Amino acid sequence: MQISDHIHAGGLVLTVEGRMDFPAHKVFQGLIQKTKLSRPQQIILNFYNVPSMDSVGLGLLMFAHKSLEEAKICLSLEVFEGYVLQVLTLANIGARMANFVRKDQLAPSGSHRLWPTPGKG
Numbered sequence: 001m002q003i004s005d006h007i008h009a010g011g012l013v014l015t016v017e018g019r020m021d022f023p024a025h026k027v028f029q030g031l032i033q034k035t036k037l038s039r040p041q042q043i044i045l046n047f048y049n050v051p052s053m054d055s056v057g058l059g060l061l062m063f064a065h066k067s068l069e070e071a072k073i074c075l076s077l078e079v080f081e082g083y084v085l086q087v088l089t090l091a092n093i094g095a096r097m098a099n100f101v102r103k104d105q106l107a108p109s110g111s112h113r114l115w116p117t118p119g120k121g
Helices: 022-037 055-070 083-090
Strands: 002-008 011-017 042-049 074-079 100-102
Touching: 002 022, 011 022, 022 055, 042 055, 055 074, 055 083, 074 083
Parallel strands: 011 042, 042 074, 074 100
Antiparallel strands: 002 011
16 A cells, blocks of 8 residues: 645645555554644545455544544545445445545545535535
């Protein structure tokens, strides 16, 4: 897993590349904890280059959501249509994360949105 970051419209965009699974857990959890310390108002996880996600990946995502929510940091998720979107939809992530996004609507990082905009969920 590789993760790059940039600032867009006041939010920190983390672009994730690679699988969201057990081998990625230390890198992902460490990054979330490190990023949390910098206290951004919003973190946008761009998963457009994540080809697959398993149950560990779902757990990592929920860990990030809960941890950032406790720190009062808004978490948004951008996902391209395909396998990962299907996994997240089946896991009902949209009901847990108000800022779940996909390709066909504009999102905070300039990509596309699926569900409510930040602050409306």
